[in-house]
Amino acid sequence: MGYYFNFIFGAKDILCGMKGYSIVALRNSELPGGAGIGTAAAVHALRKGEAFQQIDVWGKPRVDSPRFGNRIRGNIKIFKVFFNIIFNTTSAGK
Numbered sequence: 802m803g804y805y806f807n808f809i810f811g812a813k814d815i816l817c818g819m820k821g822y823s824i825v826a827l828r829n830s831e832l833p834g835g836a837g838i839g840t841a842a843a844v845h846a847l848r849k850g851e852a853f854q855q856i857d858v859w860g861k862p863r864v865d866s867p868r869f870g871n872r873i874r875g876n877i878k879i880f881k882v883f884f885n886i887i888f889n890t891t892s893a894g895k
Contacts, residue, residue: 802883803816806847813855815840816879820842826845
């Protein structure tokens with residue numbers, strides 16, 4: 802998913818958990834089929850060609866468990882969202 806968004810839109814880390822959005826972007830960001838693992842507003846903005854800016858941020862390394870579970874479960878969730886983004890274009894920037 803990361804490689805796809807970097808190649809197509811130049812978004813280096815679509816899966817980064819540190820994002821900031823305008824209220825308008827959040828209101829217009831619903832992905833078809835439900836959860837977007839925190840990417841819905843970014844996907845919508847990129848597909849619509851709206852302003853999208855990436856800035857470098859720094860934080861402490863994670864010390865707790867990932868919220869998506871282990872690597873296998875986390876990657877399965879990411880794959881499901883990616884599949885939804887690619888093949889279900891009923892909204893979110895068609």
